[in-house]
Amino acid sequence: MSSLSISTELPLKKETTEQVNKTVVYDTKNLNLWYGNNHALKNINLPMYKNEVTAIIGPSGCGKSTYIKTLNRMVELVQNVRISGEILYREKNIFDKEFRVEELRTRVGMVFQKPNPFPKTIFDNIAYGPRIHGIKDKKILKEIVEKSLRGAAIWEEVKDRLHENAYGLSGGQQQRLCIARCLAVEPDVILMDEPTSALDPKSTLKVEELIQELKENYSIIIVTHNMQQAARISDKTAFFLNGEVIEYDDTDIIFSTPSDKRTEDYITGRFG
Amino acid sequence: MGKTVSVKDLIRNKDKKNKLMLKAERTIPFILFALASISILTTVGIVSTLLYETFLFFREVSIIEFFTNTNMKPLSRVEPSFSILPLLTGTILISLVAMLVAIPIGLTTAIYLSEYASESVRKAVKPIIEVLAGIPTIVYGFFAFTFVTPILREFIPALQSTNALSPGIVMGIMIIPLVASLSEDAMNSVPKAMREGALALGATKLEVTLRVVIPAAISGIIASFVLGISRAIGETMIVTIASGSSKNFTFDITQSMQTMTAYIVEVTSGDAGAGTTAYYSLYAVAFALFIFTLLMNMFAGHISRKYREAY
Ligand SMILES: Nc1ncnc2c1ncn2[C@@H]1O[C@H](COP(=O)(O)OP(=O)(O)OP(=O)(O)O)[C@@H](O)[C@H]1O
Ligand SMILES: [Mg+2]
Numbered sequence: 001m002s003s004l005s006i007s008t009e010l011p012l013k014k015e016t017t018e019q020v021n022k023t024v025v026y027d028t029k030n031l032n033l034w035y036g037n038n039h040a041l042k043n044i045n046l047p048m049y050k051n052e053v054t055a056i057i058g059p060s061g062c063g064k065s066t067y068i069k070t071l072n073r074m075v076e077l078v079q080n081v082r083i084s085g086e087i088l089y090r091e092k093n094i095f096d097k098e099f100r101v102e103e104l105r106t107r108v109g110m111v112f113q114k115p116n117p118f119p120k121t122i123f124d125n126i127a128y129g130p131r132i133h134g135i136k137d138k139k140i141l142k143e144i145v146e147k148s149l150r151g152a153a154i155w156e157e158v159k160d161r162l163h164e165n166a167y168g169l170s171g172g173q174q175q176r177l178c179i180a181r182c183l184a185v186e187p188d189v190i191l192m193d194e195p196t197s198a199l200d201p202k203s204t205l206k207v208e209e210l211i212q213e214l215k216e217n218y219s220i221i222i223v224t225h226n227m228q229q230a231a232r233i234s235d236k237t238a239f240f241l242n243g244e245v246i247e248y249d250d251t252d253i254i255f256s257t258p259s260d261k262r263t264e265d266y267i268t269g270r271f272g
Numbered sequence: 273m274g275k276t277v278s279v280k281d282l283i284r285n286k287d288k289k290n291k292l293m294l295k296a297e298r299t300i301p302f303i304l305f306a307l308a309s310i311s312i313l314t315t316v317g318i319v320s321t322l323l324y325e326t327f328l329f330f331r332e333v334s335i336i337e338f339f340t341n342t343n344m345k346p347l348s349r350v351e352p353s354f355s356i357l358p359l360l361t362g363t364i365l366i367s368l369v370a371m372l373v374a375i376p377i378g379l380t381t382a383i384y385l386s387e388y389a390s391e392s393v394r395k396a397v398k399p400i401i402e403v404l405a406g407i408p409t410i411v412y413g414f415f416a417f418t419f420v421t422p423i424l425r426e427f428i429p430a431l432q433s434t435n436a437l438s439p440g441i442v443m444g445i446m447i448i449p450l451v452a453s454l455s456e457d458a459m460n461s462v463p464k465a466m467r468e469g470a471l472a473l474g475a476t477k478l479e480v481t482l483r484v485v486i487p488a489a490i491s492g493i494i495a496s497f498v499l500g501i502s503r504a505i506g507e508t509m510i511v512t513i514a515s516g517s518s519k520n521f522t523f524d525i526t527q528s529m530q531t532m533t534a535y536i537v538e539v540t541s542g543d544a545g546a547g548t549t550a551y552y553s554l555y556a557v558a559f560a561l562f563i564f565t566l567l568m569n570m571f572a573g574h575i576s577r578k579y580r581e582a583y
Binding site for chain 2: 120
């Protein structure tokens, strides 16, 4: 919960050597993606590390959502998408035929920009994932629901109304419910696409604190338009522009001494 | 008018000119109310006529006998007797056969179109299905009698030339488009974000369909079933042609049966003179039909409210 104390003004950190020992969860290699003729991702190369928060920033339309949706292959739901290159998740290429897409998505959870709970009770929302993966035992389901809701810091607010429709919750609560729903299948990585853009400042703060806690056990990749947010909560930041990764480095470095002029222009608000 | 007319002026001027509009705006609710009253008054009129004539009928025939006796011989000179039971079983059995055909096929069609088919397939198939809905029922009746029954008799030798099974199946075919089209609309209107939420949890397409889309669309789907059942109960032509007019009290669908609507057709077009008991029995049967459909709709409303997933 030390999120807010992370300074953006830290001097250069001793990195490189440290990174060698870190486990890579996701490694993107020469990734290209086209929507029809629109070359939306251009030759992306990005390693992402375990128990870190990786922020993806960049102006609107630069391919952030596209990239994050490629990581769990949700992007393939769009018609006429063409992909080349590899994404290694724990050293396995996610585009391999042997790697079932359902398995990938069970291990890699996703939280969307707009909260999208199912029109079911709070309990059934959380239990949905475990249920489709074969857990039927009521007692176990109950435990999972409580644990997930606690994990998403919303248990206290909803414990007395578990059997009410999730649409009765506020937007911020719905978003944390969606995070809890994602935790219920015990993922390894959590992808978040602007998870706080539809929330008020207070709910945003709660979600940010939550992300800090979750990082202990999960690796998190988050798209955000909010520079302060990226600076506050992330360990690494990737700056995207027109489908390319312009710069990728420790968040402290990106926000203090970026090496590319365009990165600097963007984070200081000169464009985008 | 000046040389330059600003948009603001245009809007303001329009406001002033439209005093008349404002008046119309005020009278419109009354006009709408008057028109809405017409439909209400018509309903009240029909129901009270039904009630009155039914009352006259039950002065001559005991209501208990009407519901417990199993003999329906309205036009018998010797000993006429009246019973709703043969017509009720006929109606229920034929509708049941129809729904056994229409619900599974209609729903799977809807699932296919809404969840699996590509946009181009959907655009091609939907109008074709809707053509089915435009075929006059007399054609279906003819189809049941001259085509389906002979084929069925190849497999079920005991099947009579007029029977409940064949019109039931054909009626089901007739209702498929209704069920498919309305269920598809209901499923299609489930937000995409919900499907994505489930897919992102590692659900397969089938799991998304069965556990997210269908539950979310359930009230629309049930509504389509109810409309289907109502059409089956109200359908007249197919059963008149293909099911014959025996007022058998039986549960054997290979036999000829009569439904409530077919009975009404038979007696009205036959020789029951106005004022006779047979004539009044029409109203009693029609009233029973009315109550039956009403109960159906209330039951469906209850089910759909109970399982509704609001979003
Ligand atoms: N479903 C789609 N079909 C076709 N093109 C798409 C689709 N989604 C995105 N694109 C295109 O891909 C490019 C990248 O879009 P993307 O949604 O990834 O941007 P983004 O960085 O997430 O933007 P924002 O910050 O506004 O969310 C854009 O040019 C966009 O028009
Ligand atoms: Mg986006």
